[in-house]
Amino acid sequence: MSTQNRVITATIDHFPDGEKSFVEIPFEVGSEIERIEVSYHFPFGGGGSVIDLGVARNGRMRGWTGAERGHITLEEDRATPGYEPGPLAGAWHVVLGIVKIGPNCKVDVEIRLIGRQRRWLAGELHSHSEHSDGGVTVLDAIHRARASALDFLAITDHNTVTQNDVRPDDPGILVIPAMELTSYWGHTNFLGLPRPVADWRCRSPRDVAEKMAEARANGATIVINHPFQNSAGGRWQSGFDVAFDALEIWNGNWSVMNEQGLAFWQELLTSGRRVPATGGSDFHLKNRRRHGRPANRLCVEGMSVSDILAAVRGGRNVVAFAPDETMARPSSEEVPDFGSQIAAGREISVIFTGLSVGDEIRRVTEAGVVEVVPAGDGPTLRLDQRFAGRFVRYEVWHDKEPRLFTNPFYGE
Template sequence: MRSTFIFFYISINILMLFPVAAQQGIQNKTIINTPDYVLKGELTIENYQTYVEVPFEVPIDIKRLTIEVSYSGKDQRTTIDLGLEDPKKFRGWSGGSKNKITLSMEDATPGYLPGELPSGKWKLLLGVPNIRKGIVSKYEASIYLEKNSAITEFFDKPINSKEGWYRGDLHMHTGNSDGNCLSQSGQKIPCPVYRTVEAAAERGLDFIAITEHNATSHANSLRELQTAFDKMLLVAGREITTFYGHANVYGPTDFIDFRMSDSSSMQAKKWMDVVNSKGGIVSINHAGVPSGEACMGCGWQIEDLPNGTVSSVEIINGGIMKVSGSADSPFQGWKQWYKMLNSGQYVTAIGGSDNHTAESKKEIVGAIGYPTTVIFMKELSVKGMIDGIRSGRVFIDIEGKSDRFIDIFSTNGNEEAKMGEKLNITSKNEIQLTVSVEGALGASIEFIVDGALQSEMTQSIKKNKEIVKIDWQYVPGSKWIHVKIRDENGKLILVSNPIYLVKN
């Protein structure tokens, strides 16, 4: 594709353009490392207090443009201001305050306008408020052109590169869809994104996904807020909202066509395939809610999706817990999840507050972080979160208490598997299960096999940090086992993901 570029040759003295790695073509890449080309030039006293235009060509179908500029002579007080024009209009100005700018349909560096990236001749504007006589300042502008508009900088760049368990909330709404909060005078208003982000930060969460109904307009706010909230990962998710069910999407930040004309899996697969092909995941929301005038299109009506299309199911939704009073309610996603597991699919259970009012106090059911989903991530990044959900090393802390923890581990002879993994059952059927629980003194552990409670296996928790080992005789044909923790009143407080049982 790049071979069709036209390179402009402006002035021999001040500008030279060098195509870089022209043989590679523009990829659907997720990591920016090699520029598509580099514009180089020199500035002298002749450019003092002028605006130098550096043209470059953008081909069709580019979804993200990123420009990184560096220059010499700063010690001699050379200063270069940056601005940008597309073939039709002025796109922004950042003066001397930034050396990297990025634009897509959904988001742009503050100072620049997001929107379509028209093909044709663009101009990088170099304002030169100062350059001393006799000084030659060399500048270099690396241009990155991408066909995928995912916010790569945040998609790949970790907030924390340490591996570990991270706590967050995967489902909430701001004023970009139907989330609201109160104005200074107490009026109910569409809630600005920063209020939701601030509330989540106050709760000490490590990550949140803001999941607006079909909209992508929050991505720009999150990209700006992420720099200020540099301890909490902000994920621009989406709640794909159809007439036949809702599902969250994590990963892609560009438009996904949600308009299904019937509830067939063929219709659903169209948009789900787009999400999966972009490295994202699909997670079914509040599957058990009856669809009707009380909640239009809320229940999940899409059947027969091929294995691997859906990565997770929201089994506990804060909004439903609030209305029904229970995490066990049949309106939750348990039935859907168990059905998918029993059909042999590996789908991870997650929770989400589905919060629509940022200022709800944290002890209130359905507040941000109530429930919390805890994910083992290789690093705290969007990719780390998505990989973590896929791996099944995930549990749900229903009340969002930061001191509660659960993990399970299993062995069969020399075989072993952690939560989310497959345990190979060899010739012997004896399985040893180990459950590690914290912050649940006085509670009890329930074991669930293929959706059925094994009541004779229930164990009580006698220490704040408890490790319970139990032997279980594998019943041929069993597919999976997971664990629930209930407090002394029988209230569900922690839910593990399964260990999958595989008999060869």
Template sequence: MSSSVRNGVWRPEDRAASIYQYLPVEIDPGQHALRVELAYDRSAGVLDLGCLDPTGAFRGWSGGARDEFTIAETWSTPGYLPGPLPAGHWQVMLGLHRIPADGMPWQVTVSTSPEPGPAPEAAAPLAPWPERPARPGPPLPAPPGYRWLAGDLHAHSVHSDGSLTVSELARLAVSNGLDFLAVTDHNTVSHHPWLPDESGIVLLPGQEVTTTRGHANAYGDIGWVDFRLPAEEWLSIVDDRGGLMSINHPLAADMAWMHPLHGRPRLVEVWHSGWRDRTWGAPLSWLLAFDPDALPVGGSDFHSPSDGGPLGSPTTWVLCPVGDPREATVGVLLDALRTGPVAIGESPQGPALLRLGDELVAVGADGTLLTDFTGQRRRVIGDRVTFPAMPGPHWLEDERTQVLAIAG
């Protein structure tokens, strides 16, 4: 085993020159494991961590979630891609996310070994698949051969800054009444190989393309999207590879969307973790200003059960050409998200507002108000009520004007 140590001080002028900095790492022939350890004062700022191989190809990213990683031929730290270690000049990527005015001292220790070393111990056996709870009240109306599927389009696993494995996430999603779940770890696709092995739920491959100027989800098994590129190129790459992109939590505190973007993605994550008070009209007004023809979707941005917000809150409802949720596939879901209709609700058990042709159907929403961008409000009386639909989004609100459901 060989090791080397690099250290220095990142200063605000370094961040001004480039948020991303690169440390060259030489790997000799015959090495089968690479370990990188980053040390700095986390109370003073935030440094992100990642890795590129000698060709410039992506080998992993953990952002600020980890201070160390290992890449070996047969295993790797979550967030990183296992496989052969070609000899040559590798690069440790450092993201200068937050740098104090007086600078950030840092140290990087790099070790290589001709032995891959033992993989981490396997986790304890998982519990059996839970039963999916039935939705209360009247069934959701759908055309013959179609069904509304409930899902969450934004969740994180241990492959970025989440606390659950993919398998644990999948079981939690089923127990919460979901039919599909998008696993959208930050700036990595290392979780994708773990998705197809699950049963009981459709796991949609995703990547949350994450920068200091905003986040976007890239859906589909489309490979890695380079977060260092302009957002306009993210959209082109995702479209060219047959995926779908959404702008995430566009008004969420320091993660608000600030990228220039001439094109418009099909999806916009209007209902998100940053919408803490749903009497606020800002997310819906942003949708109207940005692109009223975009399909509004929801995502919980779930990281951990201890965070408070449950997986599947909000729920995105997608009308799919299946008679049973077990018939759904990733391709079916992507096609349905492209064409719509799509709806959002508080949970799989909560009120639903569904667009079917030129009609809107409110289900489980007795006593609410149907509202649209014209300011028109119509009273919902009954557990299943049909209204004529106008173009554009509509939503259900309660007596406090809190949004309960949205139909795109």
């Protein structure tokens, strides 16, 4: 999906109310727009003009930076410091503050409306900070995620939401508000809301299910974490007839609990359940893990938190060893996304990149592993097939170490 960009220009050289007044330039923004960019220029220095800049949506100011910045951007979940992120669709105005009018003063304004685009993003859905037991500040966690080449980060501290109150001025990464519900009967992430439940305390597996239902009703995306973790509270004991959107099949370093999680996910798929898979580093400073190992490589249709979580729920996810190494994706825009329904007999094509000598690609259906293809000598390989059966998904392994798991294509 790609929407054409629009550019609006205006030159202001008439100031009817003189100095200490405002001039407004109107423009409309539709739901197809993911980012607003505003640039302006006026004679300054020896020219003596001083013109301030701000923007308003539906009559309410959404930001103001005086004459400090010549370029600002706004998105749903991030914006230039001094401006509020939030909804974009509506009636907007560039607001010019006319402080001082110098000789031959004119103001050139350019408004760029950037349409929503389909793109692949890499990120972390399970990590911690000092707001529970993570051992690093929120800002340090964000810095580490940026250093790991991630586009988004969820800080899922245990039974607390205070980490969500820290809003960094960092336009290079999206921070997803989140919380890990940590009960005596298993752990589950609530993604997308700064306060997903009124009270996290659970006194029974039934309470866990009720908290999950409450969080989903409030709009959270829910992921059951490390269902086979070898601890009394970490192992999932609240059943799978609960309100959840995805299952974490790869938590941190590959281990027996992940092998069990992968096998159980295969059982769910074979039984007819359509359960998206995710991964997460479960970063704590003390466990010496790194953000984005493993990573979620998501095909998103925009740049907002809601776009990312829609991709999680839709299964448009490749759970990969790293954010910038081995990858699999449909070969073209004509091939449906992972997580899609496919008609029997339709040809599907997947391209694998970043392969190494010794890697093998496994094609998995409800019958188990039905094909194993060696990677060969090159870093790229394409697999074509005609779809049949209940589902098909792909894995890449290097000996006993996984490199990636795709979500399935499903039969109609």
